[in-house]
Amino acid sequence: METLAMHISNGIINGPVAAIFAALALATLTACVLRGRRDLDDRLAPMAGLVAAFIFAVQMLNFPIFTAGVSGHLLGGALAAMLVGPWVGALCVSVVLVVQALVFGDGGVAMLGLNITNMALIGTAAGYLLIALLLRVLPRTSAGLAVTAFVSALMSVVVASQGFILEYWLGGTTDLGSNLAGLAGTMAGAHLFIGIGEGLITATTVVTVAKVRPDLVYALRGLRPAAAPTVAAVGGVR
Amino acid sequence: MGAGHSHVLYRESASPVHRLPPEVKVVAMVVFTIAVVATPREAFWAFGGYALLVAAVAALARVGPRWLLGRALIELPFVLFAIALPFLGSGERITVVGLHLSVDGLYGSWNILAKGTLGVLASLLLAATTTTRDLILGLDRLRCPQLLTQIASFMLRYLDVLVGEARRMRVARISRGDDPRFLWQLRGFAAGIGALFLRAFERGERVYLAMLSRGYSGRMPAVWQGAGAATAGQWLVAATVPALAASIAATALVLG
Numbered sequence: 001m002e003t004l005a006m007h008i009s010n011g012i013i014n015g016p017v018a019a020i021f022a023a024l025a026l027a028t029l030t031a032c033v034l035r036g037r038r039d040l041d042d043r044l045a046p047m048a049g050l051v052a053a054f055i056f057a058v059q060m061l062n063f064p065i066f067t068a069g070v071s072g073h074l075l076g077g078a079l080a081a082m083l084v085g086p087w088v089g090a091l092c093v094s095v096v097l098v099v100q101a102l103v104f105g106d107g108g109v110a111m112l113g114l115n116i117t118n119m120a121l122i123g124t125a126a127g128y129l130l131i132a133l134l135l136r137v138l139p140r141t142s143a144g145l146a147v148t149a150f151v152s153a154l155m156s157v158v159v160a161s162q163g164f165i166l167e168y169w170l171g172g173t174t175d176l177g178s179n180l181a182g183l184a185g186t187m188a189g190a191h192l193f194i195g196i197g198e199g200l201i202t203a204t205t206v207v208t209v210a211k212v213r214p215d216l217v218y219a220l221r222g223l224r225p226a227a228a229p230t231v232a233a234v235g236g237v238r
Numbered sequence: 239m240g241a242g243h244s245h246v247l248y249r250e251s252a253s254p255v256h257r258l259p260p261e262v263k264v265v266a267m268v269v270f271t272i273a274v275v276a277t278p279r280e281a282f283w284a285f286g287g288y289a290l291l292v293a294a295v296a297a298l299a300r301v302g303p304r305w306l307l308g309r310a311l312i313e314l315p316f317v318l319f320a321i322a323l324p325f326l327g328s329g330e331r332i333t334v335v336g337l338h339l340s341v342d343g344l345y346g347s348w349n350i351l352a353k354g355t356l357g358v359l360a361s362l363l364l365a366a367t368t369t370t371r372d373l374i375l376g377l378d379r380l381r382c383p384q385l386l387t388q389i390a391s392f393m394l395r396y397l398d399v400l401v402g403e404a405r406r407m408r409v410a411r412i413s414r415g416d417d418p419r420f421l422w423q424l425r426g427f428a429a430g431i432g433a434l435f436l437r438a439f440e441r442g443e444r445v446y447l448a449m450l451s452r453g454y455s456g457r458m459p460a461v462w463q464g465a466g467a468a469t470a471g472q473w474l475v476a477a478t479v480p481a482l483a484a485s486i487a488a489t490a491l492v493l494g
Contacts, residue, residue, distance in 0.1 A: 010275050010357035033383045046446035049392020050439050053400050095390045103365040108357040109268055110275040208432025
């Protein structure tokens with residue numbers, strides 16, 4: 001399995017800023033754990049594991065942004081928010097990042113707070129806000145769901161990529177001066193393309209799941225008028 | 239399928255490093271990395287010291303330098319970023335062999351290269367000496383919330399389910415006359431990604447319900463049986479490397 005590192009590695013952002021974001025990430029994740037516990041039932045537990053595994057696999061698809069030497073990749077925040085909700089979703093993405101940092105050396109351990117803030121927190125939150133908004137505005141058809149998934153995944157990737165720019169502006173180890181704006185533009189442009197890929201994957205996955213097992217899509221839970229609840233499936237599942 | 243759960247980087251061996259409990263190794267690795275990152279970038283000698291520590295642990299763990307350096311190539315995109323910095327950086331500039339470079343940028347490159355590489359090497363050593371299952375066991379013993387360790391252990395378990403389902407679907411496509419070659423298989427794969435997710439979920443759900451019916455309550459047996467947790471002696475042994483790294487960092491901070 002030959003992969004390339006794609007998360008912020010050690011030494012790119014200075015220590016104090018990394019520490020501040022680590023504290024921020026820790027506090028937010030604690031809130032996610034507390035809220036997530038309420039969400040996690042027998043159906044969501046395996047789903048959370050699978051979503052994390054899926055994101056893990058999907059993050060291996062990696063696109064280098066040659067002009068800046070920084071690479072972009074799929075994030076999966078919107079997919080997680082859609083299928084397991086914002087709280088457990090943010091935890092799923094964080095788990096992926098922690099395992100990648102500890103085991104694959106992908107993203108420095110000291111920079112975990114920054115990576116978690118960008119991809120798990122900003123990405124999932126941006127995705128979920130758009131999902132919540134669009135699901136109320138768009139028609140309740142699979143086309144509407146597909147558009148929701150596509151747009152929220154696209155935007156969450158672009159927003160998350162700007163998190164890196166914010167962090168670099170706050171505590172980049174090398175002052176880029178006016179070139180920082182250029183880097184911001186490159187990141188946004190490249191992540192727009194990545195976002196299209198991410199949007200397509202998220203939309204196909206969510207629409208397929210919603211067609212066959214609508215009970216598994218967290219984002220649809222509050223919206224469906226109690227459509228024939230599926231029998232609690234203990235033992236015999238399909 | 240009891241064995242072989244995504245131990246992609248694990249190197250089977252019985253070295254002293256392998257035998258240390260996972261929680262000890264995780265803490266040692268994290269402290270080491272923080273010490274490296276906290277070191278001022280002008281203290282070149284300190285990074286030499288860290289490299290010696292990494293080399294010593296690698297030798298003790300019987301991990302060869304070829305394997306280690308080959309795996310460290312995943313750092314490549316950030317190396318490219320580092321190379322770009324001397325050209326992008328602002329401030330004082332010097333001329334090296336006809337190139338107009340930023341001094342701050344040069345220090346920045348060195349900073350990223352040295353700290354990034356040492357961090358990657360430390361993670362690789364952890365991965366080479368600890369199975370992913372043990373790693374999660376270690377995180378659990380370090381009081382990581384059960385919700386997180388549960389998601390992590392399912393993630394690692396389901397990665398194999400996902401790969402297995404993808405392989406079965408590919409075989410099914412081929413046996414129905416599809417001819418997946420290079421990029422052409424992308425289309426078939428993209429069209430099937432939703433189905434792949436669903437199939438993997440349903441298999442995973444069956445696995446989960448089977449685990450529940452056999453008494454699974456959110457933690458693996460190895461955790462609540464509590465055997466093999468680190469002793470004070472093992473903590474002390476493993477503390478040598480991060481303690482040395484921390485003293486190097488402190489010295490560099492005082493001198494710098």
